[in-house]
Amino acid sequence: MTQLSRGFLFLSAIAATVAGLLFLAGLPGGFVFDDAYNIAQNPGIQLSSLQPGALMDAAFSAQPGSATRVLPMLTFALDFYRGDGMDPATFKITNIAIHALTTVVLAWFLRALFQAAGLSERRAAWTALALAFAWAAHPLQVSSVLYVVQRMQTLSTLFLLLALWSYLQARIAQIQGRPGRAGWLLGGLFWAVAFSCKEDAIALPAYALAMELTVLRFNAKDASLARNLRRGYLSIALLGGLLYLLVVAPYFWSWGNYPTRDFSSVERLLSQGRVLCLYLWEILLPLPSHMPFYYDWLPPSRGLLSPWTTLPSLLGLAALMGVAWHLRRQRPLFALGIFLFFGGHFVTSNVIGLELAFEHRNHFPMIGILIAAGDLIALATRHLRSRQIATSVTCAAALVVLAGTTVARARTWNSELSLANTSTILAPQSARAWNSLCVAYFELGGGAKRDNPNLDKAIAACGKAADVGQDSIKSLTNIIAFKALRGPVPDADWNRYLNRLRHVTMTPDNSSSIWVILNRARDGMPVDGEKMLEAIDIINERARFKPIESAAMGYFILGHTGTPERAYPYFAQAVLETRDPAFAASLTEDLRQEGYPAWAERLELAVEASRSGGASHRAPGVRQ
Structure with a gap:
């Protein structure tokens, strides 16, 4: 390792450490949302020994998200073991460490990429450090790092970057006339590991193609190898397109509403134009007030003008993609960044019936937007002929402000009540936000006991959730369970619950919510047996x-x-x-x-x- 490389390693480690420290303000926090099913209520990760058999069982334990996410499940089990139970802080410290490590890898990948794009070694190094820190210290990352279950996403990003870095080293070797076999081998290995964390790692070939179309240009010292690269990528692109059109799209497509959603495939695709513009807004104007965490309030697009922002969003994204394609030779880094952003959202913004929006989906795509923004900033400073020291001071000040916003947002995650309160302020139409406040009050008051001092606050918050979330049943379920602690539940509450149960979309949340009431009955709480039977029959009829x-x-x-x-x-x-x-x-x-x-x-x-x-x-x- 050269002296310059040793210096870069030191600086990248410092940047990663500082970025990691920003998230400590969010400790200890709690388990939120999907953490419940994947971690807190998952007996499969409750590791009691480090025997190989126990580790294998934990890695391949029940996974509500997918059966392929074995590496994150194993790390959850190890956190349970070393934390002596379900300690949220233990799990989140591991997430912060992964984030810091990913920052180092990102800095090295960007340094190699910028040098391949023609930047001087010194400029490539400082630009890579600045963009890696901007990515790591961005407030949008709070919900990827402190939302424990999103370790699946953050680990996938880590190994995707390692795979891309390996691929880049292999291609640079081929451009210089060397075979690059080690890079190809490592790239394939890291890709397999990334896929064992989350399935959207399947998009790696698209990221590699984006680098070829912009920075690498399918170059190789061996002319026959260059031709084979072009033909190979053309074949992969055609095969991928055919698989998508003939297999993937027909398999997931739904002309009517998806079985557990209130929108169809057409409506989901229309909605993603608005969602991607929302993501760009959050990345480019990184204010915590723009980041509510819960997005169940976001209505799907029912047509090109319903809401009216649908068509302008789609046209704007198409224009952005067109500009990137047009500038792929003149501004290769800008084009690459835009391609990476769209490629990173290809799986989650497509025909699969996922929820419309989640912040953690930007964990990898944000890298692309920062590369593109960095290239535009460099272009602007050259045109304005601003002095290097002035540019450096301005960038440093911007990074400090960015870090400050991340600390401010992380603080709202240091307790379940704080996060829930903040979420209801930022997203007052979110039923999930109000329901999380309801549950936070309930747990803070001591849980299922008659004299819980926060019971009235919890019931009031759930009432607000029921008012704003007409397609959600969870809050009404909680109201019945909480009121049962004090005695028989009024018929009005039961009737409201049963009437809504007949009409809500049978999402996993809605169909499983009845277990809250069942568990209260098992604990000896008074529950109307006939009403319970009616609820059970309705759910079985609608969601078998x-x-x-x-x-x-x-x-x-x-x-x-x-x-x-x-x-x-x-x-x-x-x-x-x-x-x-x-x-x-x-x-x-x-x-x-x-x-x-x-x-x-x-x-x-x-x-x-x-x-x-x-x-x-x-x-x-x-x-x-």
Whole structure:
């Protein structure tokens, strides 16, 4: 390593350390939103030993997001082990360390990229440091770093950058006449690891193509290799396009609403124009007041002019892409940055029925916008002929201000109540924000106890959530569960809950919310059995319980309602619709042991009939 490289390593480590320290203001904080299912309520990551078998079980434990995210799941388990339980600060410190490490890697990647683009070694180094720090110290990163489950995203970015850096080194070697095999091999390895963190790492070839179209220009000292590169990328692009059009798009496409969303594929694609413009606004004008964390208040676009900002957003993005394409030779870094931004959002802003917007989706794409912005700033300073020292001081001051906004935003994450309060201020139409405030008050007051001093505040916040979120049932569920702590729940609350349950979109949040009330009933809280049965029937009719959920409903009805005979159809549904014969046999035997031998015999006969083709695989007796 040369002296210049050693100096750059030292400076990049300093920048990364300072950037990491900014996020300490957000500790200890708590687990929020999807942290619950993936971490806090996930027994699969509760590691009790470091034996190889236990580590493998943790890595491949149940993952609500995807079954491929094994590396993040393993690190969650290790955090549980070293923190001696579910300590949010332990998990978040690991996230901060990953963020700092990614900052170092980003600085080195950008340095190599800028040198490949023709910048002098000194200028490439200082520009890389400045942009890497700007990325690391951006307030939009708070929700990627302090939102624990987004380690999936941040680890993916880390290994994507390592893969791109390796690819760049391989290509530079080929331009200089060397084979570059080590870079190609490392690039493939890091790509595989990135994919084990999150599936959107599949876009790596698009990022590599963006570098070829702008900075690298498919160059190689060997002319035949250069031709093969062009042909190879053309083939990959054509094959990828065909796979998208013939496989991916038809598989995910929905002319009507997605099963768990209130928008169709067309509406989602229209909406993403506004969403991407929102992201650009947040990146380029980085004020915490522009970053509410929750985006469930964002309505989908129902047409090109509904809302009217849809068409201008799409036209603006098309113009930006067109300008980048036109300037790909004259301003290769600007063009590359724009290509990386759009490439980074290709998966999440496409036909897959994901939610419309999340801040963490910008973790990698933000790199592209900062590269493009940095190139424009450099162009402006040259045209204005500003002195180097003045430019340097201005940039340093901007970075200090940027870091200050990140500290300010991180502070709002240092407790669940603080984050919830801030979210309701920044997004007053967000049902999730108000519901998080409701739950924060409830937990702060001691949880499920009759004399919880914050119970009225919690119920009021959930009432506000119910008012602003007409397509959400979670807040009404909480109101019933909380009021049950004080005695029978008024019929008005039950009727409001049941009426909305009949009409809301059956998102995962809405269909699973009933478990809050079930758990309160199991804890001995007074719950109207008939109302509960009606709610269970509605949800099963609209969002069909999985076999294990159906069995749980059957057991609940047996033990906590006055009509145990209503439990049988749910047991039948569980047995007839499961793909696991052992589960069906175990459930049947358990019913026999619990004193229901006639039910067990009926279920066994039904299973035999279904296997012989004599009965439908949907359970009889359950509302359909």
